[in-house]
Amino acid sequence: EVLCGDALQSTVAGNLLWSTSRDTQEGIDATRLLNARSFPCFCIIVHHGSQQTVQLKLERYTDADECLAEIIYGVQHADQTLQYNRERRTMSDSRGRLLQEQNAAYLDSVRADQEKAEQRLREENERRKIEEEQQRKLQEFAVFRDRLKQTLPSEPSSTENETIQVSIRLPADDPIRRRFRRNDSAKLLFEFAWTNSNVPNQFELLWGYPRKRYQYDQIGDETIGDVMNGTTETCYLEQIDEDK
Template identity: 25%
Template sequence: MTEVAGSSNSNNLLLEQFKDICAVDTEIARRFLTESNWNLEAAVHLYFHANDPEAIQNDDNARNEHEIRRRNVANPRNEAPANQNAVVRRSSESQLDTWGAWFRALLALPFRLAYFSLREIFLFIYALFGGNALAITNPREDLQKFLTAIANYPNSERINWFNGTYNEVLNEAKSSVRFLLVYLHNPSHQSTETFLDKVLFNKIFSDFVRDNNIIMWGTDVRTNEGYKVATSLHELTYPCLSLICLRENRMACVLRINGMHEITPVLTALQTALAENQRFLNAILHERAQRELDNRLRREQEQEYQIALEQDRAKLNERRRLESERQDAERLAREEEENLLIKKQHLAEIRERLRAELTNELAVKGGETIRISVRFPSGAKFDKIFGVDDSLEKLFNSVLVHATCPDDFSLVSSYPRVHLQCAPDWYREFSSVEENFGGTKTFRQAGLENSLVVLVRDNDA
């Protein structure tokens, strides 16, 4: 042990002050003060922030510290073997040894709060004026530094590290409903290499991680990312493994393993924690499966509803189309009927006018004449004498004004059977037969100079 600086009374006073501030026994206080050359501030800083056995070169003191830590973090309710007492569960945090220690810690609380506040202010000012603060990096750079450094250890390839930030690995564990094992790496710790060789990179451990589908993620506590993760997990003792899983819709740390241990108690503690918390993951998986089933049924019902809706729309559109066609047909029929009625009225007016004209027409006197005998489809007939130089339109008008004459007709001579082109041009809108309207000739020009029987043909018949 290094030589004590100062008188015995001063050393005893420093011991009592350190014990009051840190709530530890005389042996631990003396060890940290000795390592700090009896500088109280440096010793307190070393205790709260180093907490590292490497700062203590004496093997006996290191063993004493391990024993004290083992007693402090032991879980009296844990049913695991005694050599697993150093495994700490989140549900039973470490406790102080005696009621006196509790009382001393309570009295020292204001001093500790003042110390930490002053220390943070000091570190801020120190970093502001060029102190050796942590380098400003991003989480991905810190992760790559860790992966590069950890790859240099033997058998490191046995662990498949998650390549992502702490937030990303938490989201992955939450979305995939898997356990997450976080390793806090402190390369300056004297137990780190032994822990990596005997535990973390042991084939039994890697097989355990793979068989239980555990996500492995690690970080160096000397980086910004590692410091933040260690702070959020409230870890100051290394090496450290923290088991995290989804409980009650939030990520919770369900197991912490601090310090160097054999692989058997580590695996036993992990297996126990997995068994205790698997029911939470199973409940979440069941809930998600049920929700997915409900969503799938809802989607199927929605799809069936959409199909039925499309069918109803198609039927409605078909009914509307048929109704529209029916209405169009009725409208066209109505318009056609109205047009036909208008045509009949117009033709009736023409007949009345022609009948009046024929009534006042003078009889043919002198010259060459021709007798025309007209036969109607109804059996009615009449005879009339025309001059051979009269227009055939006169014959047409005489037939049209007859009471039994159809509205749409043509004139045909009986022998020789010839279609007489005698309809005037205005009759085009009333006839359904194409002929030379308006190109009427005289009887002589048509070669009709002898008596003739003319037949009236109903074009609508």
């Protein structure tokens, strides 16, 4: 009757967190832990750190007002423990937020390092591809130059008609000279130059007045007679970038 009174109902009913029956195993365990001797047994249990303390235990209910007063008294005297728990919870929340921030910063750092590593790997792969391509081109051109040395047509004799004496001046070496037939392909000027080890892979030849620039790939079916008029001609060789 006391526990069912209006005063206790309005105060306790909305704040009752847990209850059990002594007819259940849970109730038997609670009875033993709380050392309850009569029923119903009303307890206020406070948590202090990892410990649980019985702040109030009521086993006799003689008067509703007296019972309510004891409950209020028990709650008030649990304030220190409750305050401790609130501070611990606040501290735990702060540590949790700090840990989250640290974890987020760590993940951002790891992500940034990973992106940098992936970027370095891409750059290294690209650089290696470029180097491999350059090396492949050099090897192919070395084979091309060796083939030119073996297949270059023989030089016409000095008594042969319709020939042109060509001198090719190199940037840092003595000129190289050769006679050509006027009906030889103009590309033969470049192919002859490539048989000399001092000549770079990529170059232009300049001749005429005013001087014109010629590149191997830009010469079509022209013959030497088409691009040179006299019986002698001086060409100037200039190296160009490998990518051109």
